[in-house]
Structures are given as structure tokens and as C-alpha cells.
Amino acid sequence: xxxxxxxxxxxxxxxxxxxxxxxxxxxxxxxxxxxxxxxxxxxxxxxxxxxxxxxxxxxxxxxxxxxxxxxxxxxxxxxxxxxxxxxxxxxxxxxxxxxxxxxxxxxxxxxxxxxxxxxxxxxxxxxxxxxxxxxxxxxxxxxxxxxxxxxxxxxxxxxxxxxxx
Numbered sequence: 001x002x003x004x005x006x007x008x009x010x011x012x013x014x015x016x017x018x019x020x021x022x023x024x025x026x027x028x029x030x031x032x033x034x035x036x037x038x039x040x041x042x043x044x045x046x047x048x049x050x051x052x053x054x055x056x057x058x059x060x061x062x063x064x065x066x067x068x069x070x071x072x073x074x075x076x077x078x079x080x081x082x083x084x085x086x087x088x089x090x091x092x093x094x095x096x097x098x099x100x101x102x103x104x105x106x107x108x109x110x111x112x113x114x115x116x117x118x119x120x121x122x123x124x125x126x127x128x129x130x131x132x133x134x135x136x137x138x139x140x141x142x143x144x145x146x147x148x149x150x151x152x153x154x155x156x157x158x159x160x161x162x163x164x165x
Contacts, residue, residue, distance in 0.1 A: 024069070030091050032066030038082045038089070039064065053077040
């Protein structure tokens with residue numbers, strides 16, 4: 001119960017930090033702006049996007065121009081289509097009404113991904129052997145820790161049963 005309460009406090013702290021800066025109509029506009037940026041970056045038209053996600057073009061247009069709120073399922077479909085998280089579309093990290101250039105945020109994200117790809121791949125775009133070894137070592141270490149925790153839990157369960165009797 002205490003752990004559940006702590007989790008809730010963390011979420012309340014996040015919400016407090018967010019501070020309900022935007023009202024619903026402002027958030028719809030922000031989401032619409034991001035949809036427009038993502039669509040233009042993909043080189044697709046509103047009609048093409050609508051066709052891919054299974055809605056009418058006029059409906060998609062209302063989401064992009066911020067007059068209607070896209071349902072959660074549509075946000076999920078769009079995130080899959082554009083290859084971004086729903087957080088990017090919903091702009092959950094945006095907590096200020098100051099000027100914001102969504103394209104800059106996307107460019108930074110793509111640059112970070114490109115840098116990461118360079119780190120983990122070699123010249124033939126294969127996984128860098130050193131990175132693969134490091135990941136395997138980490139996987140092995142976590143597996144060993146999991147086994148050790150299981151053993152510890154078994155011992156604690158036995159001890160608790162003895163104390164209970």
C-alpha cells in the first residue's frame with residue numbers, strides 16, 4: 001500500500017510540475033501543429049494520411065487544424081504511421097506557452113538517433129560487435145541478478161513461514 005501511495009505521489013508531482021498550463025482547446029491546437037509538422041516531414045498529404053489511418057480526409061483536417069480532438073486510437077495509429085511516440089504527438093513534455101518550434105524538436109530527435117546509430121553500428125550498418133558484447137554482458141548480468149533475487153525471495157518466504165508458525 002505504501003509503495004502504491006508513493007507511485008501516486010510521483011504522478012501528482014509530475015502533474016503539479018505540469019501545472020495545467022494549457023486548456024483543452026489550446027492542447028488541440030498544439031497537437032494539430034505537431035500533426036502538421038509530422039505530415040509535412042513525411043511528404044504526405046492530409047488525404048494520404050487519412051487514407052492510411054482509415055478516416056475521412058475532412059476528419060483528419062479538423063485534427064490538424066486543431067478544431068477537433070483526435071481520439072486515442074487515431075493518435076496511436078498516427079504515432080505508428082509517423083514512427084514517433086504518442087508523447088511526441090501529444091507534446092506531453094511541453095509545459096510552456098512560449099514560442100515553440102516543433103520541427104526543431106524533431107530535428108534534434110533525429111540527430112540523436114543518427115548519433116546513436118553510429119555508435120551501435122559499423123560501416124556496413126551491422127551491429128557493432130563491441131556494442132553487442134556490452135549488451136550481452138548486461139543481459140547476462142541482469143539474468144544473474146534475477147536468479148539471485150529469486151533465491152533471496154525463496155529464502156525470505158521460507159523464513160517468513162517459519163516465523164509465522
